[in-house]
Amino acid sequence: MHSRRRKGPGWISRFDRHLVRGVSRFPGGNHDDFLRLLSASANHGKLWMGAAAVIAVFPGKPRRAALHGLLAQAVASTVTNVVFKTLLPRTRPLPEHLPVFRFVHPQPTSSSMPSGHSASAIAFAVGAGLVKPSLGAALAPAAAAVAYSRVHTGAHWPSDVLFGSAIGAGAALITRKWWPVRPPIPDTARTWTSAPELPGGDGLSIVVNTLGGSFTEETAAALQEVFPKAYINSVASGENLLQEIRSTATFPGTKALGVWGGDGTVGAAASAAIEHSLPLLVLPGGTLNHFARDAGIGSLKDALKAAAGGEAALADVGVVSVERGLAGNPETVELIMLNTASIGMYPNLVRRREHLQPALGKPLAGVVAMFRTFAAGTPTTLIVDGVRHRLWIAYVGRGRYYPRDHAPLMRPVLDDGVLDVRMITADESLARLRLLWSVLTGTVATSRITHLREATRLRVDSAGSPMVLAVDGEVLAGVRSAEFRVERRALTYYSPQP
Template identity: 75%
Template sequence: MRSMLRKAPGRLGKFDRKLVRAVSDFPGGHHDEFFRRLSAAANKGKLWFGIAAVMALFPGRTRRAALHGLLAQAVASTVTNLGFKTLLPRARPLPEHLPAFRFVHPQPKSSSMPSGHSASAVAFVLGAGLVRPALGAALAPLAAGVAYSRVHTGAHWPSDVFFGSAIGAGAALATRKWWPVRPPVPAIRRTAVKAAELPDGTGLGIVVNTLGGSYAEQTAAALQKVFPKAYIREVARHEDLAEKIGRLASRPGIVALGVWGGDGTVGTAAAAAVEHDLPLLVLPGGTLNHFARDAGTPHLTAALEAATRGEAARADLGLVEVQRGLPDSPELLRLTMLNTASVGLYPNLVRRRELLQPALGKPVAGVVAMLRTFAAGTPTTLIVDGVRHKLWILYIGRGRYYPRDHAPLLRPVLDDGVFDLRMITADESFARLRLLWSVLTGTVATSRITHLSEARSIRVEPGDTTMVLAVDGEVMPGVRAVEFSVLPSALTYYSPAS
């Protein structure tokens, strides 16, 4: 087989010459210039890079299709140019085989077997089509045109094109597990309950954290316009946030507690709401407020609607018991956890991803953030439920988050009674290379370095002295041990029934 491909004798040579003669018999016309330009546009993959750049402008599956197509093209090009062209040297068609006005000049000097243009074209289009079938079908005629143009211009024998196309298809299929299409997120489910109705904010006490990232002097006034009968209390930089929230919750006439701020502020307010048996109205504010999104109140209109109608639901809380200080005089802190906790590089990853997401979209921003974070990061040794690990990331979500990889974003159920435990380990050999490869191919969720599980309680201790713990965005250094447990249906929060 190798000899046949290299020298093209016998039947294969006759087949090639017969097809080339048929092509040479085509009358000349504008199509000659078209195929010459099309062939030139695909040199070094420029045509596909340009199409991928346009596709990248559209977030979601179109952008993922572009990325998958480029990955398949890179594999096909590498295998063709560094592999088969070296192993199977073959002379290209001669000028006498085609009309002079059609023959490509200058002719490539590399081996004719196989066609790199065809391999790249089929790999990109089929790779993109595995993610977006309709898009792949639309691009298929273009790939076929590029492949044919190599015969039409005398750059390749037909068998070179067939072999290159097969390599491209094989590359696309081989990479089909890379950047897989994420499974659908489960439907949002709420355990609905009735809470106090708050027309115009009657009986509502709202605390505003002036340290929130999006705070402005007009914030309190804007909230007062939406809830004209609410009592609004701003907490300044020098004031104790927990104390002020506690006082507001115990104020006579307050039947519901509202909070404007980031995740840390909302967590403090949730603890006060549970202590004083009040429903919590989470208002969108602060730098990050993931709970407002999960609760269905990402904007003031939704919050007003739920508060006015008294529509609410139940949510679990996480109880976090933190041991800090010296071994002979430990300090015990009890915190309320609404969203997530982490040890390791996860906070840096989240910050980078949030900064890049508006420009790049979620999937690409997650990849770039991962590469930047782990290229220079170092793992941490932790003891998780009695088992020692070397970890890049220990992530704990209060409830199941989706997608099931390194970039959890959505939480459709707030009272499922579990912690979402994710560990990206560095225990394995070539840990950093394994990690970066899984990031590049989008296979973090299925990689051996990723461990996904669920638990109702978790204990974490540092492997050496102390560790840095982040709970709902609040960072605590000097932690000697931490225990997590679930408080089922502890919080009542306002959420639109729709």
């Protein structure tokens, strides 16, 4: 078997033998045992899988780095062992080339060219480092030691190690396009403005939706304690929420409108605040608190600081004109959109992602949620700005959300004047396979099935049966068309200054 293997071009062989002779002159010592054990620990990628398991304990970038490292390692190992070891058969170093006490036993029987250990080691370290550079720097010495150990123990020639290392680095760079490093999220920016100071809640009227968010029996009492001078209207089951919001906004002496509830309640309160030229204080009482989070109000303490100091900013609002009902007798409704609207399977995707996120972290939770949502889903046919599409998701955000992919999470600027339009289409052939592959490789944002753009106006029409539209979490059925536009800096909202 060995007789059929090449020794390589003459200059490479001379280069290898020269370096091996230098290594053979190193004195023996404990480092021989260490390098032999290190080399053995990397067999079949065990060392890097163990490292990935430890790194993945930490959510966020470390977990994403571990995932990318493993993906790069898998690609490098496959290319090395399946492709190049077959195409480039080569005899490994012989016992006379190195001291016998250092020589690996038993020596591998596969081709020496290239080094699979080196490919896996460099692929994992570079792959992880592309996501989190400090982690890559910490892994680099271990990866380099594994690569060198293959020469030190006589398992490979130096050129095998260099070629394997190049394959590993290449695999990391190629898979970086599959799991691209997300660009940084811009810093939070506000357009500050003046608003009435409300010490102790003086002049503040708060509407509380007792059916929404995290309301408990102690909520109203807690609000009264934080804002002792405020008027608080707790809306119970059976009462008309919209009417109660309007009556709260017009309560005598009202200088600002406060709201406790989910996204739908906050949107209705924003509409009333705009109508009556009142600043809005959004309290963190909703299930997800999207606008409160973006406004920088994560607690009642933040809300109290902003209200007492008159600290406020301006936000754009989205206006959605919805046509519902029968074609011959349509009903038109106009809604305020503070956060997002969606058609298709986006609400199911969000619910699954939020459920999985605490255990898996944001990136991996998004991948698993996408697989579960689209594995058996059915696309919807819609007409978007006059163009017919088969869509998995049509998503409209009021303002630029980040990251710029299928799983928007953060909105650092509330008055950028745009609608964030994202569509994942099923127009292409093999639509479901394309979608699942792009999810697996992390290329949804760059795939042909994904369409990302910004607009100030957008129109969506149903193509046949009416569609279901969700606006800030409130679901509207029987929708025939929806027009979206942006009203620049129409809402004044309280936000604590840094």
